[in-house]
Amino acid sequence: MSSPYDRLFLHGSEDSQEEYRQAMNRAMDVLIRDFASAPGPYSGADPQSLLRVYREVPVCPEDGAPIDALIERIGTTVVRHSAVVTDPACIAHLHCPPLSVSLAAEALVSGTNQSMDSWDQSMSGTLLEERITAWLCGIFGYDPGSDGVFTSGGTQSNFMGLLLARNHFAKRQWGWDIQRKGLPPEASRMRILCSEAAHFTVKQSAALLGLGEQTVVTVPVDSRHRMRADAAAEILASLTAEGLLPFALVATAGTTDFGSIDPLRELAGLARTYGLWLHADAAYGGALVLSDTYAVRLRGLELADSITVDFHKMFYQPISCGAFLLKERRYFDYIRLNADYLNPEEDEDHGIPNLVTKSVQTTRRFDALKLYMSLQHLGRRAFGEMIDFTVETARATARFIRQDPQLELIGEPEMNAVVFRYVPPAVPGETEEEAGLRADLLHTEIRAQLLAEGRAVVARTRVKGRVCLKFTLLNPRTTAEHTAGILQEVKRIGGMLGRTAARSQAAKKGTESLTIDTSNGAKKKARAI
Known part of the structure; x- marks a missing residue:
């Protein structure tokens, strides 16, 4: 006698296998539509908009939803507003695009659900x-x-x-x-x-x-x-x-x-x-x-x-x-x-x-299977060449920065991370410390604006106390042409915000409150879903 729950789990019956195919095929369609085909590295949706959508649906409803409808909703409300790690402009962190062969391995890892603690579970x-x-x-x-x-x-x-x-x-x-x-x-x-x-x-x-x-x-x-x-x-x-x-x-x-x-x-x-x-x-x-x-x-x-x-x-x-x-x-x-x-x-x-x-x-x-299948599929030589390509992209990006008076390279890249600063126009009468604080705020705004516009996901860090921007160029899809374009966007946003930056500062040194006026067209375009 079969269990009423048979179809919910993958096993030898045709019903269970059809249920699995339906779920996996629908998930694959959504992943391609709402993630792989996204026009940029992020949708630009702001956190408040996303939270409002998530609060509309109970976490655990009394009765479940059909699998097609569920995966469709997840695609439009979750997947569509994820970091698109495969996009050439998603270059903030040590966060790589996964190989397609490793995604296939991931399906085998999750489907078999082995536990690597004991022999009789794996x-x-x-x-x-x-x-x-x-x-x-x-x-x-x-x-x-x-x-x-x-x-x-x-x-x-x-x-x-x-x-x-x-x-x-x-x-x-x-x-x-x-x-x-x-x-x-x-x-x-x-x-x-x-x-x-x-x-x-x-x-x-x-x-x-x-x-x-x-x-x-x-x-x-x-x-x-x-x-x-x-x-x-x-x-x-x-x-x-x-x-x-x-x-x-x-x-x-x-x-x-x-x-x-x-x-x-x-x-x-x-x-x-x-x-x-x-x-x-x-x-x-x-x-x-x-x-x-x-x-x-x-x-x-x-x-x-x-x-x-x-x-x-x-x-x-x-x-x-x-x-x-x-x-x-x-x-x-x-x-x-x-x-x-x-x-x-x-x-x-x-x-x-x-x-x-x-x-x-x-x-x-059983995460070892993902690495094994990737090594088997690509081989050492291809892996090495991909890594070399990313290092060369970082070097080319560093050359762009070094040659541009509006940008400052913070150290030559040792691998494929590039740290730099935008150099805003000087403000008459401003002290060096005041200029540094204004630039720190400006870098924070540049990064936020790039994210809100969905143009690029870049990182922010501090070097010797100063806020800097960082490209982490792990993605072999990212070329020097891509980074050159993002640098132009950094300069565009920096110039726009810098021209409207407030000139006045608080009287007491060390308690300054610098405000960037974004009313003249430079307001962050945080997108609501």
Whole structure:
């Protein structure tokens, strides 16, 4: 006897398969119509308009809607007002367009719904993930004694690196098992070093690990935003002299704003000298390993004790997809746990792999399939050439900025991120500080106007206290012609807003209130749906 719910799930019956085809085909039609065919990187809809629409429909109605009508409504109210990550002008963040083959893989991942914690929930998936992590360890220069595991991304991978570093240090220093006994009494003296430009998740991880943000000591960077090894050496000597206990050094291979890569070999030497765990955050820059041209920039990465790499950046995978690589697999024992119902110890005696023993997640998606199918479809050479193309686009964009007196390049691009400022006309009698504050507000308005008009999605950041604009050129569809056009839009909006900017300022320095008058045609055109 069949269940009345059979048709709701994909299985062997014709009814269930027809239900699935109907849902997937309708979703595909909506995705192509309301996302892939969108005229720009964003619709321009303002948050208030979207909220009003969402409030009109109860989250859980008493009776459900037909699937065609439901997907149609989602297309017009949600999909149509999403960031179009495949558009050449969607260049704000480390947010990539996913490869079509990876979207097909995503359907297989979600359709089969494997859980990667135990063998009997994933079978072939477990073996394929292990095969892929072994390959990853190899291309990053690790020996056969290494290992890895897929993660949700850089945040989780960085957390795992510092988690193992912390536990390893406590075991080596005091014979203390943190997994069983908690933090040792000396934990308040432990220190982590990273650059001023390192990702915020270093401090976040320190806090989550019970060490506190005060554990993280930042090291000055050079003119290219790379950690200064000489400054790191001085800080390490000072910390040691004070009786503090540095135990981990985080090197960044691809900073968020500039794509800068720390001097990996020099930092590895410091780590050896002071007995530190070297964790390399290569979430952004790790993809350079596939490039014939730029892989050389990652020399020294193989010396790290652990590595973070993201695939939902320059490997062009749907979110989420990352990995944590470990130079010596035995250190996964610091987080190993066994549950009788999930991964009993006797499984290991029989050679049955349960990947939960090397992850901080239990239930985990089969995201490795997406990367595998993409690598199989494109091959290393095509991946490398795509990455090279984006770097060359960034270089060309930097040349445009450098040659334009209305724009200022904030450092040469190290990879494919370009940081710059618009240079507004001077206002007579204005101090340097007043001019800087006015320009900061202007950059904020330029970015908002580009988004409201649906012309471009660009990022805003701060460098040395000043607001800047940033192009993050991960998208291989984005060409130098596209970025040149967006720069023209930046100048158009900047000039329009700058000409109408208020000249008066508040009397008290430091409490100025600068107002940009947008009444003369420059008012933000935030679109309502």
